[in-house]
Amino acid sequence: MDEFEEILQDFLVESFELVEKLDEDLVELESNPEDLELLNGIFRVAHTIKGASSFLNMDVLTHLTHHMENILNKARHGELVITPEIMDVILESIDLMKELLETIRDTSSDAGIDVSGCVARLDAIDNGGSGTEVETPAVKEPEPEPEPVKEEPKEETESSSESDDEPDYENMSDDEVEKEIAKLLAQRQAEDKAKREARIAAGEDVPAPPPSPDEAPKAEPKKESTPAPVAKTTPTPKKATASAKSAGGAKAAAPAKKQVAPEQTIRVDVKRLDHLMNLIGELVLAKNRLIKINDDMEDRYEGEEFLEELNQVVSIVSLVTTDLQIAVMKTRMLPVGKVFNKFPRMIRDLSRELNKKIDLQISGEETELDKSIVEEIGDPLVHIIRNSCDHGIEVPDVRIAAGKPEMGTISLKAYNEGNQIVIQIDDDGKGLDANMLKDRCIEKGLITEKEADTMSDKDAFALIFKPGFSTAAAVTNVSGRGVGMDVVKTNIEKLNGIIDIESEVGVGTTIKLKIPLTLAIIQALLVGVQEETYAIPLASVMETVRISIDEIYTVEGKNVMRLRDDVLSLVHIGDIFEVERIMEGGEYVYVVVLGVGAQKLGLLVDTLVGQEEIVIKSLGEYLKGIEGIAGATIRGDGGVTLIVDVVALMEMARKVKATSMISENSDSLGAKKEKNSPSDYTIMIVDDSKTDRMIMTKALSELGVSLVEAVDGQDALTKLKDGTHNFDAMLIDIEMPRMDGYTLASEIKKYNKYKNLPLIAVTSRTGKSDRMRGVESGMVEYITKPYSADYLSSVVSRNINFKF
Amino acid sequence: MSDKLKQVIEKQAAQQDEELNDHSDDIVQLVGFIIGEEEYAVPILSIQEIIKPFTWTRVPQVPAYVKGVFNMRGSVIPLIDLRLKFGLREQKHDENTRFIVMKNGDDIAGFIIDRLTMAIRIKRENIGPAPDTLIGDDTMIEGVGKQEDRIITILKVNKLLERDF
Numbered sequence: 001m002d003e004f005e006e007i008l009q010d011f012l013v014e015s016f017e018l019v020e021k022l023d024e025d026l027v028e029l030e031s032n033p034e035d036l037e038l039l040n041g042i043f044r045v046a047h048t049i050k051g052a053s054s055f056l057n058m059d060v061l062t063h064l065t066h067h068m069e070n071i072l073n074k075a076r077h078g079e080l081v082i083t084p085e086i087m088d089v090i091l092e093s094i095d096l097m098k099e100l101l102e103t104i105r106d107t108s109s110d111a112g113i114d115v116s117g118c119v120a121r122l123d124a125i126d127n128g129g130s131g132t133e134v135e136t137p138a139v140k141e142p143e144p145e146p147e148p149v150k151e152e153p154k155e156e157t158e159s160s161s162e163s164d165d166e167p168d169y170e171n172m173s174d175d176e177v178e179k180e181i182a183k184l185l186a187q188r189q190a191e192d193k194a195k196r197e198a199r200i201a202a203g204e205d206v207p208a209p210p211p212s213p214d215e216a217p218k219a220e221p222k223k224e225s226t227p228a229p230v231a232k233t234t235p236t237p238k239k240a241t242a243s244a245k246s247a248g249g250a251k252a253a254a255p256a257k258k259q260v261a262p263e264q265t266i267r268v269d270v271k272r273l274d275h276l277m278n279l280i281g282e283l284v285l286a287k288n289r290l291i292k293i294n295d296d297m298e299d300r301y302e303g304e305e306f307l308e309e310l311n312q313v314v315s316i317v318s319l320v321t322t323d324l325q326i327a328v329m330k331t332r333m334l335p336v337g338k339v340f341n342k343f344p345r346m347i348r349d350l351s352r353e354l355n356k357k358i359d360l361q362i363s364g365e366e367t368e369l370d371k372s373i374v375e376e377i378g379d380p381l382v383h384i385i386r387n388s389c390d391h392g393i394e395v396p397d398v399r400i401a402a403g404k405p406e407m408g409t410i411s412l413k414a415y416n417e418g419n420q421i422v423i424q425i426d427d428d429g430k431g432l433d434a435n436m437l438k439d440r441c442i443e444k445g446l447i448t449e450k451e452a453d454t455m456s457d458k459d460a461f462a463l464i465f466k467p468g469f470s471t472a473a474a475v476t477n478v479s480g481r482g483v484g485m486d487v488v489k490t491n492i493e494k495l496n497g498i499i500d501i502e503s504e505v506g507v508g509t510t511i512k513l514k515i516p517l518t519l520a521i522i523q524a525l526l527v528g529v530q531e532e533t534y535a536i537p538l539a540s541v542m543e544t545v546r547i548s549i550d551e552i553y554t555v556e557g558k559n560v561m562r563l564r565d566d567v568l569s570l571v572h573i574g575d576i577f578e579v580e581r582i583m584e585g586g587e588y589v590y591v592v593v594l595g596v597g598a599q600k601l602g603l604l605v606d607t608l609v610g611q612e613e614i615v616i617k618s619l620g621e622y623l624k625g626i627e628g629i630a631g632a633t634i635r636g637d638g639g640v641t642l643i644v645d646v647v648a649l650m651e652m653a654r655k656v657k658a659t660s661m662i663s664e665n666s667d668s669l670g671a672k673k674e675k676n677s678p679s680d681y682t683i684m685i686v687d688d689s690k691t692d693r694m695i696m697t698k699a700l701s702e703l704g705v706s707l708v709e710a711v712d713g714q715d716a717l718t719k720l721k722d723g724t725h726n727f728d729a730m731l732i733d734i735e736m737p738r739m740d741g742y743t744l745a746s747e748i749k750k751y752n753k754y755k756n757l758p759l760i761a762v763t764s765r766t767g768k769s770d771r772m773r774g775v776e777s778g779m780v781e782y783i784t785k786p787y788s789a790d791y792l793s794s795v796v797s798r799n800i801n802f803k804f
Numbered sequence: 805m806s807d808k809l810k811q812v813i814e815k816q817a818a819q820q821d822e823e824l825n826d827h828s829d830d831i832v833q834l835v836g837f838i839i840g841e842e843e844y845a846v847p848i849l850s851i852q853e854i855i856k857p858f859t860w861t862r863v864p865q866v867p868a869y870v871k872g873v874f875n876m877r878g879s880v881i882p883l884i885d886l887r888l889k890f891g892l893r894e895q896k897h898d899e900n901t902r903f904i905v906m907k908n909g910d911d912i913a914g915f916i917i918d919r920l921t922m923a924i925r926i927k928r929e930n931i932g933p934a935p936d937t938l939i940g941d942d943t944m945i946e947g948v949g950k951q952e953d954r955i956i957t958i959l960k961v962n963k964l965l966e967r968d969f
Binding site: 004282285532576577578579617618619620621622623626627628629632634638639640641642722 | 809873912
């Protein structure tokens with residue numbers, strides 16, 4: 001980024017912040033016109049922007065802010081009373097300012113926006129309000145600015161002496177003062193990163209062409225299109241001091257305080273924070289892995305001394321990682337007030353437009369949320385609040401008739417609740433009428449009458465989020481197009497958030513948005529289906545239940561179950577993600593009850609693996625947008641686990657044809673091949689000794705079964721998994737290189753589909769504890785060497801249900 | 805003063821451009837590999853790394869040639885079986901099987917190949933265009949390299965990394 005750009009960027013960041021504040025303050029000022037402090041604050045903000053923009057040659061912006069400032073200045077001196085009409089114009093000019101700033105952000109110049117209309121209106125007010133003054137063309141001369149300079153020179157020194165190293169202005173010549181002022185402006189300009197560059201640049205330019213004071217002020221009001229940059233800079237600094245000084249009377253310390261405050265914070269590029277967040281993500285993954293290894297070690301070397309130490313290190317690492325993660329998350333947090341503070345203005349405009357009286361009460365604006373989330377919730381809130389104003393709050397007459405206060409109240413609250421933040425919007429308007437909503441939807445063909453009959457009130461309220469739905473009889477400027485609430489739903493769900501509506505006819509409506517604190521690292525429930533594992537964001541999981549297959553009913557081709565008083569539709573995760581069914585299901589299944597908004601769905605899974613903190617990773621450009629998958633995460637064992645997109649999954653569940661659990665089972669049974677001859681049975685012999693393998697082969701040759709040999713545990717596992725053979729049993733030696741028999745057995749038993757595969761230990765280890773370990777690792781039989789051929793074959797045939 | 809700044813910056817930018825255009829190269833470096841019976845190659849600079857096969861996670865709702873995703877040092881990378889993509893039958897992985905991770909800008913994916921051959925240095929003039937019948941916007945073939953007795957099909961990495969489902 002080049003230097004000019006950098007300065008410009010800083011200017012824009014600062015200006016957007018200031019304008020945002022301006023909006024808020026002005027609305028407050030309207031209800032509190034006597035608040036001189038507030039007015040001074042507003043003036044200062046307008047002024048800063050004007051000064052900075054002129055420094056950057058943004059003529060249109062400077063021109064506009066200059067005229068606005070004139071009015072504010074008059075108001076400040078009590079020459080003008082700010083009426084709602086005047087406020088309208090001021091607010092209009094602030095909107096223009098925002099537009100200009102946006103243009104500057106996009107094109108680096110402020111050309112192309114016409115401000116003359118607004119400026120004319122500002123002038124009209126200025127002229128009208130300046131009745132006391134003798135000279136009518138007040139605007140033509142920069143009256144308000146120079147005058148204060150002469151009137152209150154003492155105050156200037158007072159206020160300035162409070163700042164760090166101000167020279168003595170009184171003993172300076174005009175030119176020196178000009179220079180000093182220009183320097184001050186430059187400092188303020190470059191408060192952040194570009195401090196040094198800006199200061200040098202200002203220092204260079206100012207002394208070069210010292211403009212005569214008369215020439216400069218003239219240049220500005222005459223709207224000369226592009227005066228020399230210096231001519232522009234000089235008049236403005238004057239005002240910079242003027243504002244500081246005149247504010248000085250009321251609260252001289254204010255400007256000084258402002259200069260100290262910025263040192264408490266640093267502006268950091270969001271990219272850096274994102275990078276930091278990614279690194280933390282990696283660390284969390286490594287931590288999970290470390291914990292897993294620690295657990296494995298504990299199992300293997302129980303009672304060893306070094307374990308204690310390892311344990312300590314692992315706990316410290318995991319503790320610090322967690323703290324670090326929280327700390328970094330906090331750096332990305334912004335107060336939700338950033339979004340809230342545009343609403344007072346919006347409510348003001350809306351209430352004037354709709355002829356309603358609405359009071360907005362904001363609380364909890366200091367509640368913090370991840371930056372990316374703060375950016376996303378702005379739009380939904382706008383729509384909800386517009387809706388509350390338009391459809392919720394009644395016009396004053398109706399309110400009085402209903403015995404309510406004339407002034408309607410909308411309250412906007414934010415607060416933390418566990419791992420979520422709740423944004424609650426209450427209004428005391430007419431409330432939602434469930435029956436009316438249903439009728440509307442039937443009319444528009446969004447739902448059928450049958451659906452409407454079975455709908456609870458909560459479900460009916462959720463209808464307002466359907467695209468194309470609107471209760472407004474006519475489309476107004478404010479709402480009624482039937483898209484807004486759909487936007488709310490989409491955006492909130494994108495954030496893994498939940499919307500909750502409560503309403504009572506005639507009393508009011510409460511909408512709660514429940515949003516996770518951060519997007520990058522979430523709590524998830526890991527579920528297993530066949531050999532696969534999926535992660536479900538815990539925020540969407542309402543509960544899990546274990547049910548018997550008998551409890552699943554089929555209604556109209558859909559699987560359902562009774563959950564307390566509700567009927568819950570069920571879908572098997574395997575049907576959604578096309579999981580191949582290798583293993584037959586047990587008698588019991590687990591149901592994960594998912595809830596998004598008012599919708600619920602029961603997701604059938606084979607196993608519940610547990611709850612884990614996971615780091616969300618994208619699947620990348622190549623695989624993005626796979627329906628039902630929100631991303632992936634890396635687990636402690638280094639494997640990748642896919643994260644379920646609950647919203648999309650609910651959508652998909654509707655389309656999936658239900659497969660009856662019972663028929664599924666018989667299908668998978670049928671998949672097991674009929675055994676027609678002894679050679680249809682396949683048995684694996686796992687032994688590192690060739691002689692032992694020979695002995696076993698001989699012993700089993702009489703049975704006529706097919707035999708496959710493996711030389712160690714690793715080899716056996718590979719041969720088992722590659723699926724060339726369907727093994728009916730395995731004979732396993734215990735002492736083997738690479739992977740021993742116990743480990744092999746427990747590895748095999750990790751797979752659902754091998755749960756029923758008989759594993760037979762054939763070993764010379766005869767100790768009781770060896771046998772115990774064999775049983776623990778999943779062996780069904782324990783044959784000690786030496787053994788007779790008959791004994792071996794009888795044990796094998798018993799275990800494979802040999803029929804020949 | 806903003807004008808001055810701009811001037812300086814423009815000057816610097818111009819200098820940088822000159823530096824970039826300074827060198828050109830006639831030798832193309834490729835890495836060759838076998839899929840089925842054919843030898844293919846991709847530019848060496850597009851290869852992020854070559855690794856031995858390990859476990860991956862299946863991803864639903866994708867064509868058969870997309871095997872899933874795997875973890876490469878903390879990144880989740882798609883895995884594509886080039887045998888299947890080129891219309892050959894799937895083959896069991898053996899000790900020669902490798903995953904080649906290729907990168908083009910932000911696009912990245914791992915490809916399963918039967919075996920590696922070698923790094924190839926080939927003169928640009930020895931690379932012919934793809935056969936006429938295969939020329940088109942959709943072709944995955946960048947050109948055909950001739951070297952001694954061999955013919956090597958050079959693949960377009962950006963096309964390989966393009967999602968076509």
